[in-house]
Amino acid sequence: MGLFGYLLRTSRRPFLLALAASVISGAAGASFIALVNTALGRAGHVPAAVVWAFAGLCVATVVTRFLAQNLLFRLSQGFIYRLRRRLVDGILDTPLRSVEKLGTPRLYSALADDVVVIADALPGLPMVCFSATFAVVCVVYLAVVSPAVALTSLLALGVAVGVYRMFSAYGMRHLGAAREEQDRLFEHFRAVTEGTKELKLDRGRREALAGAALDATATTYRRRSVLGLSVFEGAAGSGQAIFFGLIGVLLFVFPAVFALPARTLTDSVMVLLFMVSSLQGVLTWLPVLGRATVALHKIEERLEYLEGAGREKHHDHPAAPADWQQIGFRGVAHAYPGAAGEQFVLGPLDFTFRRGEVLFVVGGNGSGKTTLAKLLTGLYLPEKGAVWLDDREVTDDNRDAYRALFGAVFSDFFLFESLGGLPGTDRTAKAEHYLRRLQLDHKVSIVDDRFSTTALSQGQRKRLALLTACLADRSCYVFDEWAADQDPVFKEFFYTELLAELKARNKTVVVISHDDRYFAVADRIVRLDYGQIRADRPGEDRRDRTPEEENSGGR
């Protein structure tokens, strides 16, 4: 669907209002030209009514044009906001796994670039409406002056539209191909911004990635864009040439064939010149419209993907019972398809997480610990089996409330600067308390409900993430290799003080860890091995295992 159709569907009333204002403005503008011609024809004997009409049309053209522009500016800003909002809501409401499959570069590209391309194109819409109406009124005026001229102009308009459609189909193909390259460009940009250190250290990779690969993609993008935009420019040039040709026909052919009076000829040519200058703006805007149409298709494609992946329900479901006693996995399984057809499968798992226990999940790299944590926290939906909270199955209807039981720090955590949304009117005091305990009070303070800085070492940033999780005050915590970046003092604090404290407050704590030195603090240790639970035993019992055994079992 084109930009006009989309606007009509999503913002019918304001769009039609703006169109009406543009149409009135275009009609007033063209009538103004006709009036000028009439006044020129009277050669000094102009009736007062014409003078008043002249003044009225001056004011009407300017006012309605301003009104149309203003309405469309508002409409386009609202449209952009709603488009971004739909994308953001789509990302937040779509199951995490589907968002992961789409990948951040594609989402960034839609949010940051496509929306801006559309925003750039929208202000041109009033001009199109104005010019289209202007052209219609001019043709009507020409029909009054000379039906033959009007018919020829209509014919020229028809040819111009036909040529444009032919060109634009071709141009759109190239702009579409350029847009595909843009996703790849964003992937390279991500590699450059997130892999700056590695690229600085490694000239070979820098040249391969930031040089050859980026250049190749950028070159294809540029070539396709230039070709697509040039085709549109070509369409604009052809449109202009057709109108110049029309004026030539009027000047040199019509007087001979139709014996047109000189006055009629002058009027017609003058109107056509105004028409050409009014259409000129539209013609230069066509490439912008082409890009915007491609961008809109891309956004619609992303939205369709997100919506097709199934919306998660976020409604005001009653909170999960605060006194829950256990979370049960019943035949829970999750599979990641592999590149060469092979896949990693976690489960099917039958397992119970008990209230108030400290449970360590151990196992080699890639054995499925993080996947298990995502299933436990309700971030991944089980592909098979079900998660049960006491005697209630976690379903689409109550998953949002179920997720509210968890506080988590994943190994790829995101640190929010703001404390907004965290519970408690005294959260600043609590945050300051934890800052002292985590020995960050000399670095960070709370200013206006935000951390004064998050420009810290990775271990310190993880401490802030832990602080945030603690402020959320949930009944079950998941820490995915939290201590991996901590110095010995903080490892000790985490494993011996914090875990004990959380347990004393009847929290369930699931700790993914490779720190075999501290396995003894666990009430229970679960060892994963190639996606299966190989051992589920009390904390003490694992002492007969070597660290190598504890950490084996990945791919």
Ligand SMILES: Nc1ncnc2c1ncn2[C@@H]1O[C@H](COP(=O)(O)OP(=O)(O)OP(=O)(O)O)[C@@H](O)[C@H]1O
């Ligand atoms: N986003 C993903 N897409 C495809 N496959 C994935 C993805 N994440 C994980 N996997 C696959 O799932 C397996 C288990 O990954 P997971 O992150 O759960 O392991 P882990 O035990 O937490 O590993 P580690 O100790 O290295 O953090 C991996 O071997 C990998 O093949």
